[in-house]
Structures are given as structure tokens and as C-alpha cells.
Amino acid sequence: MTRHAIGTPEQLRDPNYMPPLYRAIPLGVQHVLAMFVSNVTPAIIIAGAAGFGFGSNSPDFPELLYLIQMSMLFAGVATLLQTLTLGPVGAGLPIVQGTSFAFIPIMIPLVAGKGVDGLAALFGGVVIGGMFHAFLGLFIGKIRFALPPLVTGLVVTMIGLALVKVGIQYAAGGVPAIGTPAYGSLLNWSAALVVIFVTLGIKFFTRGMLSISAVLIGLIVGYIYALAVGMLSFGDISGSWSRSAAFALPNPLKYGFEFSAAAIIGFCLMAFISAIETVGDVAGITKGGAGREATDREIQGATYADGIGSAVAGLFGGLPNTSFSQNVGLIAMTGVMSRHVVTVGALFLILCGLVPKVGGVIRTIPIEVLGGGVIVMFGMVVAAGMSMLSDVxxxxxxxxxxxxxxxxxxxxxxxxxxxxxxxxxxxxxxxxxxxxxxxxxxxxxxxxxxxxxxESTEEVSGGLSGSSKGKLPHTPKTLH
Known part of the structure; x- marks a missing residue:
């Protein structure tokens, strides 16, 4: 699909341009595919940390299914706030919202081993943190000075480092299996490694949509492998499918609402970091898609939508949302700046969120297969942080x-x-x-x-620093 076939160069740079529907639908679904795995993974991680069982016969099965369902539904709702806007809320740009990895290190201690009982405080924090996040929109441009690349790069790196342990645990068999003979078995690791190698192969030896969907394709291949080696049976899939409703609406305050100082403080502090991340994504979208700087109105509206989207999600059992950076890259690659294309993707997410059978199929992904995917994703978070630190x-x-x-x-x-x-x-x-x-x-x-x-860095770095600008010392070229 060439850019000329979608619209003229002027139309492609216009956020208000609506491509023909037969073009807009696949472009919108493309955005969903690029973020789908990352969007539902935090819900699965939090469910695992809370101690929910992953089997279709587990008494916690409906809770896990609900968390996945809400991740899809409110990612779509928050995205609509960004694309369609509601008064001052929303940037009016093609910003894709999704469940944020950044909050996971805060959420895990809140729910660890507590089951459903830990969710009231968690979602209380999500709602209050989301309202605080929206409040930051009033002066977001004035606090950017406090977060240079040194700080933001450190934060992103720490997010990845806090999560890599989860990826290894999943690849080895999941938290419930720790201490059992099956934990860390060759069979478990083989499923994770299949996902990793397929993802790398697709990412670096293909182009376009295949490359963008590398993690998703890796998980699909890993899923097929798990079926082939007996880690998953068709009975598991049919059982999960039959226990999942064809249609279900979200339940307000399903898990209650509790004011926890740890949750509120944690979510408010992380909202500050998430707001700055959104500012960067807005700037990336306008620069990559339209070749211009983002306006103050767009940055402010995006921050409002970020916070309000998270607060509304928390009321129904959804996790906090933020803008998704992978979709920023997709806009730069396709050159399609239309917010209506992303609106199509948002409607698709909402539809998936209202059909629990979609979540039921996702739930059947073996934890080892998912481990291979999150090892790649969390490693990329660390790499992104290091990339930001390279500007220091x-x-x-x-x-x-x-x-x-x-x-x-x-x-x-x-x-x-x-x-x-x-x-x-x-x-x-x-x-x-x-x-x-x-x-x-x-x-x-x-x-x-x-x-x-x-001052020179020599005292700190043991004489291995170059200049005060932090360059590496000169070393002679090695012989090959």
C-alpha cells in the first residue's frame, strides 16, 4: 500500500483527513496489532502477582479474564479521547493509548499474594493517580526542566530492570511453579526460546507490518509450538472459550475502592513520569507525521486525556493508560497522520473488550510462551532507557x-x-x-x-574517562 494510494502528501500530514474506509480499516487494525501484546501483558502480570490461577478451571479465571477485557476496552476508550477529543481533553492527534508498563513496579507490591483483596487499593490508586495526572496538564510544559535525559533515561532503564525478573520467571514456568521440579525445565525454556528466536528473525529479516508485528507473530508461533509439544491442549482452548461470555459490559467498582497511602503516592509520582513520556510521544507524532512541533494545546490536551482515561479505567477495573511509543514509530513509517485511522483502531479495541471470548483465547497462552515475549519487550525497555542516556x-x-x-x-x-x-x-x-x-x-x-x-571525571571513574564530556578514552584499533 503506497502513500500515494492513500492520499496526497498534504492530506497525509493533516490529522483531520479521513482516508477511504477500505484503506482506513486495515491501517487502524495495523495500529492495534502493533500494541496488542504490550497492552494486555500488564494485566496478566498483575494477575500473576496477585496469585490468580491461570487454568480455565481455576476459581480466579473470571477475574483474570476481566482484567484482560478491561485492558482492551479502556485502551480503546482512552484512545478515542485523544483522537475525537472532549472539550479540552484530547490532543486531536493519532495517539494510541494502552496499559502502561511503567506502573507495574508500583502495582506488584500492592497486590502481591493478596488475590482479589489487594485490588481495591490498587484501583483506588489508579483513579486518584489518574486525576492527578490530568491535573498536571495545567502546567506540564513548565516542569519539563526537572526531567532532562539523565532523569528520564534512568527512569526508563529502571522500569525495564524492575521487570526483567518477571520475564525470566515466566519463561521458567511462572511464579506458582517456583520450587517445583518443572520450574526451569528444558521444555519450559524451549517454548520461550522459540518465541525469542522467531521474534528476532521476523524483526530483522522482514519489513513493514511483519517487522512491526514481530512479537505478536513470535507469540503465535510459540503458541503453536506449545500445542505441538503438549504444553497446551485443544481441550484447554475449548474450555476457556466455553467459559467466556460472548458479550459483557464492564462493572463499575467491581473490586471496591480503597484509599491506600502507598498506592496513591506511588501512582501520583509515576503519573509525573508518564506525563513527560506522553509529551515526548506527542512531539514525536507531530514531527514524524507532519514535520512540525507540537502545540501547547496538543500537549495539554494529550495530558488531560492520559489522566482522565486512566481514572475512568480505574473505576471499572482497568489499569492506568499512557501513550504507546511503538505507534509513534508506525506513524512515521506509514506517513499517515490521520487521527480517524487511529479512531478505527480504537473502535476495534473497544469491540474486543466487550467480547470476553477474545480475552479467553489470550488467557490460554502458556505462561512460558508469554515469558519469551516479555523478555524481548522488557529488554527493549532497558535498551530504550540506555538510548536516552546516550544523550547525557x-x-x-x-x-x-x-x-x-x-x-x-x-x-x-x-x-x-x-x-x-x-x-x-x-x-x-x-x-x-x-x-x-x-x-x-x-x-x-x-x-x-x-x-x-x-570538573574532570577522572577521580570517579578511576582514570578511564576521557574528557569532562564523558567520552571514552582513545584505544588503539585491534587487529582482525
Missing amino acids: DWNRRNMVIFAISISIGLGLQLEPGAVQHLPDTAKILLTSGLLPAALIAIVLNLLLPEELAE
Whole structure:
């Protein structure tokens, strides 16, 4: 499908342009395929952390199914807020919203091992955090100075580092299998490795939509492999299908509503980071799709939609939403800036969210197969953070900020017992790893004098630094 066949260059750069429906529908579905796996994965991770059983005969099966259903439904609703707008809410741009990975390190401690009982506090935090996120839209442009690449790159890297353990656990057999003989078996790892290798092959040896859907295709191949080796049976699939309703509406306050200090503080602090991420995505869309800078109105409207979309989702049992960066790249690749194309994708997501049988099929994906997919996705989060950090001027000041932030943040995550005597709220916030690292980096970046930036890094780096600009020392070329 060539760009000329879709519209003229002027039309393609216009967010209000509507391509012919026979073009708009596949373009919209393409956006859904690019984000589908990433969108439903957080719900599965939170269900696993809460201790929900993954079998179709498990008493927790309806809860897991509902969380997946809400992830699809409210990703679509939040996307409609962005594309169609509602007063000042929404950017009026082709922004695809989806469930955010960034909040997972905050959510896991809130629900760990508590089953359904931990969800009231979780969704209370989602609602309050979403309202705070929307409030940030009033002055989002004025606080960007507090989040240079050093801080944002550290935060994104920490998000990935906080999640890689989950990917390994899933690939080995899932949290419930830890300590059993089956955990870490060759069979379990083979399913995960099939997904990883297929994903890499598709990503780097194909182009266009195939390359963009590499993780999805990897999971499909892994699913077929699991069927072939007996990890999954057709009986499991039919049982899940038969237990899933053909149509179901969301239930308001299904899990109750509880004010938890740890949840509210955690979600509000992460909303600050998520808002800045959305600003970057809006800028990427307008630059890549229309060749211009984003307006203040677009940035403000996108932030409002981010927050309100999350708050509304929380009322019905949906997880917090944010703009999806992979779809920003898709817009730059296709050159189609039409917000109505993304509206088509949003309607498709809503339709999937109202049909629990779709979630029932997703639920049958073996945890080991999903592990292969999330290893790739979470590794890419770490890589994205490192890419952002490449823009940092690695002088002594910035090295000290990074070193202290990641040492304390990652250290507390790896050794939560170090703060066992603190109140429960403080323990949850600190052992997430992400929040202490982000707060330390933000505070130090604002407080440490810039004069340190002019000093050599030799004292800190053991003489291996180059100049004060953080370049690597010159080394002779090796012989090949």
C-alpha cells in the first residue's frame, strides 16, 4: 500500500483527513496489532502477582479474564479521547493509548499474594493517580526542566530492570511453579526460546507490518509450538472459550475502592513520569507525521486525556493508560497522520473488550510462551532507557547522580528486607526501586551545582574517562 494510494502528501500530514474506509480499516487494525501484546501483558502480570490461577478451571479465571477485557476496552476508550477529543481533553492527534508498563513496579507490591483483596487499593490508586495526572496538564510544559535525559533515561532503564525478573520467571514456568521440579525445565525454556528466536528473525529479516508485528507473530508461533509439544491442549482452548461470555459490559467498582497511602503516592509520582513520556510521544507524532512541533494545546490536551482515561479505567477495573511509543514509530513509517485511522483502531479495541471470548483465547497462552515475549519487550525497555542516556553529558556531576540513584533504587528492589522496620507504606514505595531512584535523580539534579560539570571525571571513574564530556578514552584499533 503506497502513500500515494492513500492520499496526497498534504492530506497525509493533516490529522483531520479521513482516508477511504477500505484503506482506513486495515491501517487502524495495523495500529492495534502493533500494541496488542504490550497492552494486555500488564494485566496478566498483575494477575500473576496477585496469585490468580491461570487454568480455565481455576476459581480466579473470571477475574483474570476481566482484567484482560478491561485492558482492551479502556485502551480503546482512552484512545478515542485523544483522537475525537472532549472539550479540552484530547490532543486531536493519532495517539494510541494502552496499559502502561511503567506502573507495574508500583502495582506488584500492592497486590502481591493478596488475590482479589489487594485490588481495591490498587484501583483506588489508579483513579486518584489518574486525576492527578490530568491535573498536571495545567502546567506540564513548565516542569519539563526537572526531567532532562539523565532523569528520564534512568527512569526508563529502571522500569525495564524492575521487570526483567518477571520475564525470566515466566519463561521458567511462572511464579506458582517456583520450587517445583518443572520450574526451569528444558521444555519450559524451549517454548520461550522459540518465541525469542522467531521474534528476532521476523524483526530483522522482514519489513513493514511483519517487522512491526514481530512479537505478536513470535507469540503465535510459540503458541503453536506449545500445542505441538503438549504444553497446551485443544481441550484447554475449548474450555476457556466455553467459559467466556460472548458479550459483557464492564462493572463499575467491581473490586471496591480503597484509599491506600502507598498506592496513591506511588501512582501520583509515576503519573509525573508518564506525563513527560506522553509529551515526548506527542512531539514525536507531530514531527514524524507532519514535520512540525507540537502545540501547547496538543500537549495539554494529550495530558488531560492520559489522566482522565486512566481514572475512568480505574473505576471499572482497568489499569492506568499512557501513550504507546511503538505507534509513534508506525506513524512515521506509514506517513499517515490521520487521527480517524487511529479512531478505527480504537473502535476495534473497544469491540474486543466487550467480547470476553477474545480475552479467553489470550488467557490460554502458556505462561512460558508469554515469558519469551516479555523478555524481548522488557529488554527493549532497558535498551530504550540506555538510548536516552546516550544523550547525557557524562561529567562527574551526572555520573554521581546516576550512580547513587541506580545503586539505591536497584539495591532496595533486590534486597527489600533492608527496610523491613519501616511502615508498610514506605516499604512498598521504596522496594519498588523505581520511585526512590527517580526521586533521588530528580532532587540531586535540581540541587547539585552545575560547577561540578566542569570538573574532570577522572577521580570517579578511576582514570578511564576521557574528557569532562564523558567520552571514552582513545584505544588503539585491534587487529582482525
